[in-house]
Amino acid sequence: MVCFLKKGRRVNTDDDVRVVGRGIRQSMSSLHTWVGLLLGWFLYAMFLTGTVSYFKEELSQWMRPELSRLSQIPDQAAVAQRVADELGNIAAGGSQWSMRLPDARNNSVYAFWRTPARNPGQRGFGEANFDPATGKKVGSRDTLGGEFFFRFHFQFHYMPVVWGRWLAGAAAMFMLIAIVSGVITHKKIFVDFFTFRWGKGQRSWLEAHNALAVFGLPFHFMITYTGLVTLMALYMPWGENVAFKTPAERQQLTAELTAFIQPGKASGQKAPLAPVDDMVRQAQQRWGRDNVGRVTAVHPGDAAARVAVARGEAGRVSMSPQYMEFEGTTGKLLTVRDNVGAAAETRGVFYALHLGRFSDTETRWLYFLVSFMGTAMVGTGLVMWTVKRRQRLPDPGRPHFGFRLVERLNIASVAGLSIAMTAFLWANRLLPQPLEGRADLEIHAFFAVWALALLHALVRPARSAWVEQLWAASALLFLLPVLNALTTQRPLWRSVADGDWIFVGMDIMCWVLALLHAVLALRTARQEARSRSGRTTSRHAPVTVASGEGLR
Amino acid sequence: MNSLIHRVGSTGPLISRIVAALFGGYALAALSSVAVLALPLSKPQAVLTGMLASFAIYTGAVIWVFAVRSALRAWAGLVIVAVALLPLAWSVS
Numbered sequence: 001m002v003c004f005l006k007k008g009r010r011v012n013t014d015d016d017v018r019v020v021g022r023g024i025r026q027s028m029s030s031l032h033t034w035v036g037l038l039l040g041w042f043l044y045a046m047f048l049t050g051t052v053s054y055f056k057e058e059l060s061q062w063m064r065p066e067l068s069r070l071s072q073i074p075d076q077a078a079v080a081q082r083v084a085d086e087l088g089n090i091a092a093g094g095s096q097w098s099m100r101l102p103d104a105r106n107n108s109v110y111a112f113w114r115t116p117a118r119n120p121g122q123r124g125f126g127e128a129n130f131d132p133a134t135g136k137k138v139g140s141r142d143t144l145g146g147e148f149f150f151r152f153h154f155q156f157h158y159m160p161v162v163w164g165r166w167l168a169g170a171a172a173m174f175m176l177i178a179i180v181s182g183v184i185t186h187k188k189i190f191v192d193f194f195t196f197r198w199g200k201g202q203r204s205w206l207e208a209h210n211a212l213a214v215f216g217l218p219f220h221f222m223i224t225y226t227g228l229v230t231l232m233a234l235y236m237p238w239g240e241n242v243a244f245k246t247p248a249e250r251q252q253l254t255a256e257l258t259a260f261i262q263p264g265k266a267s268g269q270k271a272p273l274a275p276v277d278d279m280v281r282q283a284q285q286r287w288g289r290d291n292v293g294r295v296t297a298v299h300p301g302d303a304a305a306r307v308a309v310a311r312g313e314a315g316r317v318s319m320s321p322q323y324m325e326f327e328g329t330t331g332k333l334l335t336v337r338d339n340v341g342a343a344a345e346t347r348g349v350f351y352a353l354h355l356g357r358f359s360d361t362e363t364r365w366l367y368f369l370v371s372f373m374g375t376a377m378v379g380t381g382l383v384m385w386t387v388k389r390r391q392r393l394p395d396p397g398r399p400h401f402g403f404r405l406v407e408r409l410n411i412a413s414v415a416g417l418s419i420a421m422t423a424f425l426w427a428n429r430l431l432p433q434p435l436e437g438r439a440d441l442e443i444h445a446f447f448a449v450w451a452l453a454l455l456h457a458l459v460r461p462a463r464s465a466w467v468e469q470l471w472a473a474s475a476l477l478f479l480l481p482v483l484n485a486l487t488t489q490r491p492l493w494r495s496v497a498d499g500d501w502i503f504v505g506m507d508i509m510c511w512v513l514a515l516l517h518a519v520l521a522l523r524t525a526r527q528e529a530r531s532r533s534g535r536t537t538s539r540h541a542p543v544t545v546a547s548g549e550g551l552r
Numbered sequence: 553m554n555s556l557i558h559r560v561g562s563t564g565p566l567i568s569r570i571v572a573a574l575f576g577g578y579a580l581a582a583l584s585s586v587a588v589l590a591l592p593l594s595k596p597q598a599v600l601t602g603m604l605a606s607f608a609i610y611t612g613a614v615i616w617v618f619a620v621r622s623a624l625r626a627w628a629g630l631v632i633v634a635v636a637l638l639p640l641a642w643s644v645s
Binding site: 024176177181225235253256342 | 644645
């Protein structure tokens with residue numbers, strides 16, 4: 001960190017973090033620059049993978065093409081019974097199972113369960129997707145689906161989950177500070193919004209960055225703060241630690257946050273679980289036929305079993321728990337929980353605003369677009385760091401190490417990520433099906449391709465690397481629908497004929513994004529040519545050189 | 553040697569501010585999330601209120617640290633608020 005700051009100082013002293021005797025706007029500008037840069041690459045990756053996670057369920061459906069789409073939502077009560085029967089076999093003797101029922105966006109039932117520990121201290125855990133029609137595990141390819149991008153966006157990969165979440169929290173905190181310091185820096189922020197100068201090098205970058213930031217400001221602020229709130233118990237455990245001394249006291253807090261009921265103690269007496277479909281029917285009467293979210297059973301098969309049926313996420317902007325709790329052996333309704341305290345409800349609303357799962361299709365697209373603008377805001381900010389500094393380099397032909405590092409990391413983390421994410425989808429279609437650890441291999445493919453993109457960015461001249469990677473991303477995206485047509489039974493023409501809008505939408509989005517990357521590649525290449533001619537006529541025309549950087 | 557001293561002299565306050573922002577800011581946010589327990593709220597609601605507000609306090613602290621004229625003032629501000637919060641946090645622990 002200090003090394004970065006020193007590098008910055010050497011390049012231009014009016015832009016470093018030293019704030020002695022300077023106005024607040026300059027200090028905030030420096031703070032914005034450095035806070036934005038240091039974790040900017042993580043932020044960009046979090047923003048982009050988070051953005052596509054608004055279509056997580058749709059992406060998961062696309063990645064399991066063997067599983068036919070649900071033309072209508074099946075009766076959730078019947079599905080719950082089928083899967084509960086199957087879980088009774090798979091997870092027999094376990095302390096808990098929980099299933100998410102199919103709805104308008106999910107064509108499978110995701111369930112996880114705890115199995116009896118084989119050794120003390122070792123907790124068994126299993127998860128799988130189930131076919132709503134049969135109640136058996138789905139026969140589709142082994143993949144994490146859209147869930148991978150979703151998990152990556154707040155806990156990354158190849159590291160302990162808690163470390164990843166702390167890193168994501170640090171990045172989000174930096175983002176929050178970048179937003180606030182950015183707003184203070186641009187006191188004419190709304191006026192600037194209406195003066196956009198295209199094709200003016202650094203000015204245009206700055207204005208693109210500002211426009212993206214201002215237009216989406218409420219969203220960017222909301223998404224960053226609510227992101228921190230989703231994991232706040234991890235980041236700020238101190239109040240909880242002081243307030244609660246015993247597990248029973250802590251349980252008061254947990255009950256405010258989650259619809260997962262606590263197992264308590266098993267009786268040791270075997271007793272079959274009462275019909276789950278009856279319980280779900282009661283919940284359907286309360287919340288609507290298709291709006292039951294989750295069924296959780298603790299100690300199923302034991303006399304002390306209890307079942308919680310939770311409300312779905314659609315139709316209310318809150319994630320705070322609402323569920324009906326039943327006695328497991330008799331099916332008798334024990335309690336209905338439908339409200340929490342004010343602070344807990346605030347947290348529930350923040351959480352829901354972040355996830356956007358309450359959205360109908362139109363709102364979800366709005367989420368996607370504004371979040372995409374947030375991604376572009378981070379991306380333009382990263383590129384601007386180099387554009388701003390290039391013109392002040394002592395010798396633009398041979399920049400110093402820090403500059404080169406930022407430049408190359410920008411390429412790999414912006415253009416390279418597009419390639420890697422598309423490669424993940426390619427791997428989903430190309431990896432053979434009966435394959436040990438297939439889901440993990442898809443993820444390894446994502447990172448391997450990303451590493452290759454970084455390598456490419458390191459060995460190629462920066463501008464060529466930008467252009468080549470943007471073209472590579474464009475080509476991969478453009479050809480993905482073709483690959484899909486060749487490797488699955490669901491090519492575009494059939495999807496259109498069947499009215500299968502998830503698959504149609506996926507193919508079209510691939511082409512739209514391919515077009516976007518192609519436009520960026522063309523513009524970057526054109527700038528490169530322009531700046532090169534500029535440099536041959538006047539080697540000391542830094543502004544011209546500067547305007548040549550990066551993608552526009 | 554002289555240049556080394558000069559460099560320490562010029563980067564010292566900066567590092568001091570970075571430490572104040574990263575760790576001082578977090579400590580202040582953590583302290584306030586405990587002090588909130590002194591409010592007349594039920595325990596779970598107070599704990600959640602403290603958590604919810606902590607990120608705003610952290611952000612405010614960081615902005616303060618880099619907005620004021622000197623590193624010394626930055627620390628002084630954090631310490632004053634912390635001293636004000638300490639009795640509250642003490643009373644609940």
